[in-house]
Amino acid sequence: xxxxxxxxxxxxxxxxxxxxxxxxxxxxxxxxxxxxxxxxxxxxxxxxxxxxxxxxxxxxxxxxxxxxxxxxxxxxxxxxxxxxxxxxxxxxxxxxxxxxxxxxxxxxxxxxxxxxxxxxxxxxxxxxxxxxxxxxxxxxxxxxxxxxxxxxxxxxxxxxxxxxxxxxxxxxxxxxxxxxxxxxxxxxxxxxxxxxxxxxxxxxxxxxxxxxxxxxxxxxxxxxxxxxxxxxxxxxxxxxxxxxxxxxxxxxxxxxxxxxxxxxxxxxxxxxxxxxxxxxxxxxxxxxxxxxxxxxxxxxxxxxxxxxxxxxxxxxxxxxxxxxxxxxxxxxxxxxxxxxxxxxxxxxxxxxxxxxxxxxxxxxxxxxxxxxxxxxxxxxxxxxxxxxxxxx
Numbered sequence: 001x002x003x004x005x006x007x008x009x010x011x012x013x014x015x016x017x018x019x020x021x022x023x024x025x026x027x028x029x030x031x032x033x034x035x036x037x038x039x040x041x042x043x044x045x046x047x048x049x050x051x052x053x054x055x056x057x058x059x060x061x062x063x064x065x066x067x068x069x070x071x072x073x074x075x076x077x078x079x080x081x082x083x084x085x086x087x088x089x090x091x092x093x094x095x096x097x098x099x100x101x102x103x104x105x106x107x108x109x110x111x112x113x114x115x116x117x118x119x120x121x122x123x124x125x126x127x128x129x130x131x132x133x134x135x136x137x138x139x140x141x142x143x144x145x146x147x148x149x150x151x152x153x154x155x156x157x158x159x160x161x162x163x164x165x166x167x168x169x170x171x172x173x174x175x176x177x178x179x180x181x182x183x184x185x186x187x188x189x190x191x192x193x194x195x196x197x198x199x200x201x202x203x204x205x206x207x208x209x210x211x212x213x214x215x216x217x218x219x220x221x222x223x224x225x226x227x228x229x230x231x232x233x234x235x236x237x238x239x240x241x242x243x244x245x246x247x248x249x250x251x252x253x254x255x256x257x258x259x260x261x262x263x264x265x266x267x268x269x270x271x272x273x274x275x276x277x278x279x280x281x282x283x284x285x286x287x288x289x290x291x292x293x294x295x296x297x298x299x300x301x302x303x304x305x306x307x308x309x310x311x312x313x314x315x316x317x318x319x320x321x322x323x324x325x326x327x328x329x330x331x332x333x334x335x336x337x338x339x340x341x342x343x344x345x346x347x348x349x350x351x352x353x354x355x356x357x358x359x360x361x362x363x364x365x366x367x368x369x370x371x372x373x374x375x376x377x378x379x380x381x382x383x384x385x386x387x388x389x390x391x392x
Contacts (some may be wrong), residue, residue, distance in 0.1 A: 077107040077128065078208055080163045080186055083201075090200045093165070093188040096172050100186040104162030106130060109205035111198055113137065118152050126162025130201065134194040138170045150175035157183035165201075167194040210260035210268075211332050212300035219252040219269045219302060220244050222357035226302040228257060228269060231352075236349065238279050240310070242289075243350035250299040251289050254279045259304060261332040270301040306337050306360060308353065313344040323370035 022362065081102040084093070105148050107128030114137050141149045157164075157179055166172055169191040180187045190197060194306060217230040218237040222244055229237040235317065238254055245251050253271030260268050271277065277290040277298045290298050317343055329338045339356060343349065362369060 001370065014161040020282070035181070036058040054375075062178070062260070075208055075212075077105040080104045080106065083163075083204075085252060087200055087204055089190070091165075091190050091197070092192065093190050096166070096187040096189050097177065097180050097185070099181065100184055102186055104186065106162045106205065107209070109202065109209045111202055113194070114156055117156055120152065122155060122159060125156065125159045128162060131156065131164045132194060132197060133162050133164060133166045133170075135168055135170065138166065139175065141173065146173075146175045149173070150179045152390055153179035154183065157185050161185055163188065165190060165197060167192055167197050196273075206262065207260075210262055212258055213332055215257045215259050215269075215331070217257055218254045219257045219271075220297050220353075221250040221252060221302045223249070223352055223361060225357040225360050226252070226269065226305045227353060227357060228259075228304045228307045229310060230307055232312075234282065235310045235312070235343065237310060238281055240349045240353060242279065242281065243295045245293055246288060248352060249354075250297055251279070252299050252302045259331055261334055266336055267331055267336060268301050268332050269304045304331070304336060306339060306356060308356060309338055309340045310349070311342055313342040320377075322374075324374075334337060 081103065083103065083106060084091075105128060108126060109343060110129055111132050112125070112129045113132050113134060118137060118140060135249065141153070144152070150295060160368075161183075162185075164185060164187045166187065166189045169189060172187060177187070181213065192200065215230065216233075217228055218241045219226060219228050220241045221227075229240055231237055241251055241254060253275065256272055256275065257269045258272060260270075262268050277288065278286050279289055280286050295334055319340065327338045327340065328335050330336070341349070341352060
């Protein structure tokens with residue numbers, strides 16, 4: 001798929017001799033009318049030839065996740081097969097039920113030790129969670145009669161369990177195998193202890209299944225601070241990040257940033273896998289940052305720490321001039337500082353971005369520059385009060 005034209009509003013990609021899709025700001029524009037040689041009978045007339053042409057075909061029906069407004073690049077579940085493909089070497093697993101399907105869906109990053117569930121309390125057992133049977137669970141099952149052990153396992157496996165991992169290389173008794181095979185659940189044995197198994201599985205699942213959204217903007221690592229540049233199209237977000245890269249900073253994502261929540265208060269940003277550190281510069285086209293500046297100029301992901309909102313200068317708008325009225329915004333339920341930077345001709349946005357990052361580093365070190373400056377100003381204006389405070 002080769003680009004044939006780049007304009008101010010988007011890029012045009014030729015798919016075939018008869019169809020072209022134009023992407024402008026992420027929206028798909030219907031294909032152009034067929035050429036003279038491909039016109040067919042229909043009720044619509046071609047403007048150029050006056051001949052009848054076939055109306056455009058409607059887009060295919062949306063997938064279920066698209067119908068719900070979920071971007072297609074955001075995963076809400078993965079199969080057990082995908083999990084094994086990513087972590088099989090680290091898990092050192094042995095498949096105990098070879099006939100069971102690997103298409104079970106893991107939709108919850110939390111791992112679950114059955115514990116009281118084996119005693120009959122299933123209220124906290126949720127579907128889509130991987131079950132981990134440690135030494136406590138297996139030793140408890142060994143104390144039960146075989147029929148009772150199987151019955152209790154069947155009650156657990158009937159609640160939408162995608163897969164079961166048995167830790168510490170423990171033997172899997174026949175009632176366990178019979179209940180799992182009847183339910184069609186894959187059972188794996190690993191020599192890892194339960195705690196080590198959690199360390200292998202949980203970070204991966206939290207990363208893959210993290211709540212994720214997309215943001216139109218550019219993300220850069222500036223002095224170790226993640227700056228997410230937002231603003232209207234054409235304001236200069238890509239050009240700003242390009243200048244930062246030229247000064248030794250690192251590009252994370254341009255134009256489309258995937259932001260995911262890790263834990264309760266951490267936002268991580270990365271690029272879509274198809275972007276691969278490419279950037280669109282109006283008037284030039286698409287450039288490859290990694291090829292131009294080397295791998296030192298790129299980074300796979302970075303924590304989003306400040307939103308830098310670039311806006312055209314508006315004389316009627318009041319802008320923060322002291323630093324006391326810093327705004328914040330919310331992404332995926334996480335509050336994050338937001339700075340509005342008004343732009344007019346001649347502003348050195350690259351240097352301003354570096355100052356924003358360095359100022360945030362000072363804040364992390366406990367230095368509140370506006371407050372410190374304000375305190376010094378008040379002492380200068382009221383020397384008597386400052387002497388009393390020093391004496392006290």
